[in-house]
Amino acid sequence: MQTLLKGRRVGYWLSEKKIKKMNFLVFVDMCRKRGIEMVQLDLSRPLEEQGPLDVIIHKLADLILADQNDTQALLLVQSVQDYIDTHPETVVLDPLPAIRTLLDRCKSYQLIRRLEDCMKDSGWTEDDAKLEKCQSMWCPSRNGAFNRKGALQFQSIVDVPILKGMTSGTMIGVLIDERICSPPFMVLRSECGTDTLKHIQKHGITFPFICKTPNSNSHEMAIIFSEEDLKDVKPPCVIQNFINHDAVLYKVYVVGEAYYVVERPSIRNFPSGPAERKPIFFHSHDVSKPECASDLNSRANVEGVSRVPIDEVIREISRCLRRALDVSLFGIDIIISNQTGQHAVIDINAFPGYEGVPEFFDDLLSHLTSVLQERAFENTSVVGGQPPAAALADCGKPCMLLGNEANTWIVEGDCVKWGGNQGLGCDSEVSANFQQHCVSAIPTKASSQ
Ligand SMILES: Nc1ncnc2c1ncn2[C@@H]1O[C@H](COP(=O)(O)OP(=O)(O)OP(=O)(O)O)[C@@H](O)[C@H]1O
Ligand SMILES: [Mg+2]
Structure with missing residues (x-):
């Protein structure tokens, strides 16, 4: 294994802040000890001079979000995309089109809805x-x-x-699969008028609903309780039915085939239907960080035993997302309806902080190793003939989403379409490093073997 990794070159780009916060240099060191050459990418210099690269690991999400108004950021992101386009052999964790989908709440929700259809x-x-x-x-x-x-x-x-x-x-x-549900949502692009209520009802939106900014980098939200409150809605925004979930959020952290589920505080229950009360404005980090103790987190009106997430459902959702977008480093926020017990995905984050995941670097290393191995295997086997059988193998049930070609989904405007596959193909059903994870505030890890 060590021989196989020797001389492999992995480029990484994370903001200095993220490197510090995650203590990422510990991971860089772990890789170097295994013979992997870790190259901190300098986006201000031509990437061509910094290559060749077998893999790129990045958290370009912030730069991608900035790029709409910031020419400098736009050029930096473009330089990475140009390198990727010129070097299709380089595996990117994770592909930039997928990151763009995850940064746009509306696109993410469209994707989730399609996935849920396909999970049926x-x-x-x-x-x-x-x-x-x-x-x-x-x-x-x-x-x-x-x-x-x-x-x-x-x-x-x-x-x-x-x-x-x-x-x-x-x-x-x-x-x-009645264990999952996709809360009705829609985008409001302009100020609410006389026909807004009819319009939102047509989309299945009921009171109370939650308003979120279209881009996932803003965490300011509002809960709207009645028609009267519609004047407080600030478009453009994505609105989504509020699901009572007993004030518990499950954060699923995915690293390739491994995933962890961490329990977090969340927003309290509200009576369903319109209510005569003022809208609630809040910052999501004030209600869902581990140490939160806001009035909004109250569990006073929780009855009975809270439902815990079903591991099979979590596994299936993360597997479908991995394959649909060809992503491997992401987080999924799941709440469980206290009425139906259904699991609802309310947020997907690219390369999250993995807070509370103690063995993140071990898992990242094992994922990186399997990516490098797979890549080495493809390189040797494709020479002079057919691609290896494993690369053509059917991915199992969720792969019916993709057929055997492991194409990925791109959400553009109102439509979800197939895009080309960048990087990894389907991963095999049975993997030596597959891990099953348990739910707790401090997650523990078990093996499915
Ligand atoms: N549809 C919903 N029904 C009930 N509560 C919700 C819903 N959507 C979001 N919430 C609550 O609002 C919080 C923030 O929502 P969301 O995860 O979409 O925001 P975010 O700012 O993108 O989060 P992150 O910090 O993970 O990026 C959730 O943790 C949950 O408490
Ligand atoms: Mg979230």
Whole structure:
């Protein structure tokens, strides 16, 4: 292994602040001890002179967000993208188009909605339905999917992508993963007017709802309780139904195939439906950091035992996101509805701080090692012929999202489309370093082996 890593060159770029906060030089040292050459990238100099690079690890998110108004930042990010384009053999953790998707709340929520659709296991036949494998039936003649009690679950075929184009009169069952839900959301681009209420109701938004800035770098939020409060909404913003979740947030930190779940405080429950109360304005870090003790964190109105996240659901969500965006270093914020027990993804962060993840550097090193190994394997096997069988292997169930080509999803405007794959292909189902993780304030790690 050591021989394989020797001489490999990994470029890294993180802001000085992030390097200090994460103590990243400890990781650089760990890599060097294993023979990996770690190159701190200087974006003010041509990257070509700093290469060749087998892998780039970066936290360019801040620069990408700045780049809309800041020419200097724009040029720096462009120089990285140019290097990546000229060197498709360099693996980027993580690809810049994916980072842009994660920095835009609306794009992230669109993506989550599509993923949830795809996590609905579909394509069951009528026979499967008879065997009670499915919970919902597609009935073309009635143009809808109905659950066992006959209630309409999908009105439009568009909601069930796999069924698009289906014309036969056969009933098709759709097994719905009812353990996940995507809170209704929409973007408000201009000041609220007389028809706003109708408009938001059409999108399934109900009171109370939460307002967030379109870019995920701002953490100022508001909770809106009634029509009266609509004047306090500051567009442009993304609004999303407020889900009562007993004031508990689960932060999932993903490092390749490994993930950790950390429990954090969160916002308290509110009665559902319109209420005569003033909007609440808050900064997200005042309600969800480990040490938070705001009035908004009150658990006074929590009844019964809080629900804990289901590991299989967390694993599936992180696996789907990894494969859909070809990302490996990200965080997912999940809340669990106290009404339905469903898991809702409310935020996805690129290269988070991994606070409270004690073995982050070990996991990062093991992920980097497998990326370098995979890359070395691809390089040797593609020479003079077919790509290796493993590179073509089917990724297992969630990979049905992507087919065998491991393409990635790019969210542009209102549409989600396939983009090219940059960097890693599908990772195999069974991996030596796969880890299963437990939920706690201080996460512990176990092996699935
Ligand atoms: N739909 C929702 N229903 C209920 N509470 C929510 C919802 N969305 C967000 N919250 C609450 O607001 C907090 C901040 O939300 P979110 O994670 O979207 O903000 P953020 O500023 O992007 O966070 P981060 O610091 O992780 O980047 C959450 O931790 C949770 O307490
Ligand atoms: Mg968050």
